[in-house]
Amino acid sequence: MQRILIVGATSAIAEATARLFASRGDALFLAGRSPSRLEAIADDLKVRGANLAATYVFDARAFDRFPALLQAASACLGGLDAALIAHGMLSDQIACQRSVEQLREQFDINALSVMALCTDLANQLVSQGHGVIAVISSVAGDRGRRSNYVYGSAKAAVTAFTSGLRQRLYPQGVRVVTIKPGFVGTPMTAAFKKSALWATPASVAADIVRAMDGGKAVIYTPWFWRPLMWIVRSVPEAMFRRLRL
Amino acid sequence: MSTGVSWGLWPRYEQRIIPVTNRFDPLPQAAPMLVFGNGRSYGDVCLNAGGTLLATRSLDRFISFDATSGVLECEAGVLLSEIIALTLPRGWFLPVPPGTALVTVGGAIANDVHGKNHHRAGSFGHHLLSFELRRSSGETLRCAPDQHADWFGATIGGLGLTGMISTARLQLRRVPGEWIAGDSQRFHNLPEFFALAAQSDVAYEYTVGWLDSAASGDKLGRGVFMRGNHLQHDAPPARERSLRFPLTPPISPVTRLSVRLFNELYFRRPASQHPHAIWHYQRFLFPLDRLLDWNRLYGPRGFFQYQCVLPGAEAASALPEMLRRIARSRQGSLLVVLKQFGNLPSLGLLSFPRPGVTLALDFPNRGEPTLQLLESLDAITRSVGGAVYPAKDARMSAQSFQQYFPAWKRLQDYIDPKFSSSFWRRVTRSW
Numbered sequence: 001m002q003r004i005l006i007v008g009a010t011s012a013i014a015e016a017t018a019r020l021f022a023s024r025g026d027a028l029f030l031a032g033r034s035p036s037r038l039e040a041i042a043d044d045l046k047v048r049g050a051n052l053a054a055t056y057v058f059d060a061r062a063f064d065r066f067p068a069l070l071q072a073a074s075a076c077l078g079g080l081d082a083a084l085i086a087h088g089m090l091s092d093q094i095a096c097q098r099s100v101e102q103l104r105e106q107f108d109i110n111a112l113s114v115m116a117l118c119t120d121l122a123n124q125l126v127s128q129g130h131g132v133i134a135v136i137s138s139v140a141g142d143r144g145r146r147s148n149y150v151y152g153s154a155k156a157a158v159t160a161f162t163s164g165l166r167q168r169l170y171p172q173g174v175r176v177v178t179i180k181p182g183f184v185g186t187p188m189t190a191a192f193k194k195s196a197l198w199a200t201p202a203s204v205a206a207d208i209v210r211a212m213d214g215g216k217a218v219i220y221t222p223w224f225w226r227p228l229m230w231i232v233r234s235v236p237e238a239m240f241r242r243l244r245l
Numbered sequence: 246m247s248t249g250v251s252w253g254l255w256p257r258y259e260q261r262i263i264p265v266t267n268r269f270d271p272l273p274q275a276a277p278m279l280v281f282g283n284g285r286s287y288g289d290v291c292l293n294a295g296g297t298l299l300a301t302r303s304l305d306r307f308i309s310f311d312a313t314s315g316v317l318e319c320e321a322g323v324l325l326s327e328i329i330a331l332t333l334p335r336g337w338f339l340p341v342p343p344g345t346a347l348v349t350v351g352g353a354i355a356n357d358v359h360g361k362n363h364h365r366a367g368s369f370g371h372h373l374l375s376f377e378l379r380r381s382s383g384e385t386l387r388c389a390p391d392q393h394a395d396w397f398g399a400t401i402g403g404l405g406l407t408g409m410i411s412t413a414r415l416q417l418r419r420v421p422g423e424w425i426a427g428d429s430q431r432f433h434n435l436p437e438f439f440a441l442a443a444q445s446d447v448a449y450e451y452t453v454g455w456l457d458s459a460a461s462g463d464k465l466g467r468g469v470f471m472r473g474n475h476l477q478h479d480a481p482p483a484r485e486r487s488l489r490f491p492l493t494p495p496i497s498p499v500t501r502l503s504v505r506l507f508n509e510l511y512f513r514r515p516a517s518q519h520p521h522a523i524w525h526y527q528r529f530l531f532p533l534d535r536l537l538d539w540n541r542l543y544g545p546r547g548f549f550q551y552q553c554v555l556p557g558a559e560a561a562s563a564l565p566e567m568l569r570r571i572a573r574s575r576q577g578s579l580l581v582v583l584k585q586f587g588n589l590p591s592l593g594l595l596s597f598p599r600p601g602v603t604l605a606l607d608f609p610n611r612g613e614p615t616l617q618l619l620e621s622l623d624a625i626t627r628s629v630g631g632a633v634y635p636a637k638d639a640r641m642s643a644q645s646f647q648q649y650f651p652a653w654k655r656l657q658d659y660i661d662p663k664f665s666s667s668f669w670r671r672v673t674r675s676w
Contacts, residue, residue, distance in 0.1 A: 012303075036269040040320075044306035048331065187264035187303040193247070 008087025016205035254547030258294035282349035288639030321351030357402035364587035370401035399659035402593025427473025458577035497544030559629035646672035
C-alpha cells in the first residue's frame with residue numbers, strides 16, 4: 001500500500017489516476033478546490049478499493065498554506081510515499097496577451113505554485129530518504145507556439161524545474177517524474193471532433209502510474225508525442241517562426 | 246462514438262453539448278434540453294435537434310457498495326460494464342443484463358431495459374431501490390417505490406423527459422462466478438421455438454433465440470435457441486479481448502448475399518447444437534460488446550433497428566406474417582433476436598416490456614424502401630395490439646406510438662418543462 005498525496009485531485013487526469021491507485025488499495029489524500037467534487041471522488045475511490053480517501057480543500061494560489069497541506073497529508077496517511085501534482089489551468093492565450101495581470105495569474109497557478117509545492121515536498125521527502133514526486137507538465141512546454149505560449153512557457157518552467165530537482169534529489173533516494181501529456185479528452189472537450197492524437201484520461205493515467213512505479217523519469221503520454229515533439233523542437237527557427245501552430 | 250450521435254448513426258442533428266461533471270451543480274438553464282449518456286439507444290430518444298444535450302457520461306462515480314447486501318449506489322453516468330467489473334469479483338451481478346453492458350445506469354432506467362432473463366427478473370426498474378431526479382426548477386426528488394411513487398413510475402421508461410437522473414441505488418444479484426452453463430439447439434420453425442421457450446423458462450435464468458431472417462418457405466422461422474444459468478466453475482478468469490471496427494466503410498458490406506450467407510453459416514455451425522455449453526458471461530450476454538463500434542458496419546447511412554413485442558395469443562399468427570414480409574423484402578438482417586417476455590408487469594408508465602414475444606432485427610438504411618418495410622411491420626404490430634421499443638426507434642409514426650403507449654398523455658404531467666427530445670416531438674404530433 002502506497003500513501004499518496006494528489007494535488008488538483010478533481011482534474012480528469014488526476015481522478016483517472018486515483019482510480020488506478022484505489023483499485024490496488026492505496027491510501028489517498030485528495031487536495032482540491034471544490035468540496036463537493038472532492039467528496040464525490042473520495043466516496044468513489046473508497047468503493048473502488050482505496051484503503052483511505054481523505055479530502056482537503058485548498059487553493060493552489062495560497063503558497064503559504066502548502067506546509068500545512070503537507071503536514072495534514074502526512075498526519076492523515078501516517079507518512080507520505082508519493083505525490084502527484086496535477087493542478088493547473090488551461091490559459092486563455094488572447095487574454096494573456098492583453099493583460100499582464102492575466103499573465104501573472106497563469107504563471108502563479110501553472111508554474112510558481114507547482115515549483116513552490118515541489119520545494120516544500122522535496123525538503124520533507126529528503127529527510128525521510130525515499131519518495132516519488134510526479135508532476136504533470138505538458139508537451140506544450142517543449143516549444144513555445146503562438147496559439148498557447150503563455151501556458152507553454154509556464155509548463156516549460158515546470159519541466160526545467162523538475163529536471164533540476166531530479167538531479168538534486170537523485171542521491172537522496174527521491175525520484176522526480178515529469179509527465180507530459182498531449183491532447184487529453186476531458187468532459188470539457190466532449191463536444192470537440194477528435195483526431196487520432198486525442199487520448200483518454202484513463203490511458204494517460206495508466207502511463208502515469210507506470211512511471212511513478214519506477215518507469216521513465218520523463219514521460220510523454222501517449223508515447224507518440226516523444227517523436228512528434230522531437231520533430232517540433234527540431235524545426236529551424238527561421239522556418240518555425242513562419243508556421244501557424 | 247461521439248457525443249450527440251445515436252447508435253444507429255441516423256438521424257444526425259446539430260445540438261449544443263454541455264458536459265455535466267459534478268452531480269451537485271444545478272442544472273444548466275438551456276431549454277429544450279435532454280440528457281445524453283453513452284449514446285447506445287438507436288434512434289432519436291437520446292437526440293434533441295436544435296436543442297441542448299447534457300452529456301453525463303462523466304458522472305461515473307460510485308457512491309457506495311455493500312458486499313453483504315448487494316446494494317450499489319452510483320452516479321447515473323456509470324456504465325453497466327463498470328458495475329460488473331467492480332462487483333462480480335465480489336460475487337454480485339446485474340439483476341437484469343441487457344444486450345449490451347455499455348449503457349449508462351441513467352439510460353437503463355430511462356428506457357427500462359430488459360434482458361435475456363425477463364421471464365424471471367422483469368426489467369431494470371424492478372431492481373431499482375431509489376434514484377434522485379434533478380429538475381430544472383432546482384428541485385431534487387428522491388424517488389422510490391414508496392417515495393414520490395408517481396415520479397418513480399413516470400421516470401422508469403420515461404425516456405429521460407422527467408429531468409436528469411443523477412444517482413441511483415440498485416439491488417444486485419448474487420452469482421457464483423463469471424460463467425454461464427447451458428445448451429444451444431436448433432429449432433426449425435416457430436412452434437418449435439415457442440415450445441422450447443415455454444419448457445425452458447422455468448429451469449433457466451437466461452433464454453434467447455436467434456432467428457434466420459433470410460429463410461423462407463419451409464425454413465421460415467428457423468433459428469438457434471440458447472439458454473443458461475450462472476455456474477460455479479473453477480476455470481481461470483478469462484481474458485476477453487475486444488476489437489474495434491476501425492472505420493466506416495463507404496459502402497456497407499451488409500448486402501442481401503452476405504446476410505444470406507451469414508445466416509446460413511450461423512445456423513449450420515456446430516456450436517448451434519451443443520448439449521453442454523459453458524460460456525463466459527460476456528460471450529453469452531454481451532456478444533457484440535467485444536466488437537467496439539460495430540454500428541459502423543452499416544456504412545455512413547447508418548441503420549434501423551426494429552424491436553416489437555407481440556402479445557402471446559396473437560404472436561403465433563403475426564410473427565410468421567412479419568417474417569414472410571421481411572424475407573420477401575430481401576432486406577433481412579444479420580442478428581435477429583427472439584425472446585419470450587415473462588408476465589411481470591413493468592413499473593414504468595411507458596415501459597416497453599409486456600407479456601408476449603419480442604422480435605428485434607436491424608436493417609441497413611436504404612432510404613424509402615426500408616422505411617416502407619418498417620411501416621408495414623408496424624401495421625402488423627398495431628393490428629395485434631403490440632408495441633415498438635422507443636429506445637430502438639427512429640421512424641415510427643405518431644399514430645403508432647400513441648396506440649402502442651396509451652399512457653403517453655399521463656407522462657406529460659411529469660415532463661420537465663425545460664426537457665424535450667427529438668423522439669418526443671416526433672411521436673406526440675397530432676395526426
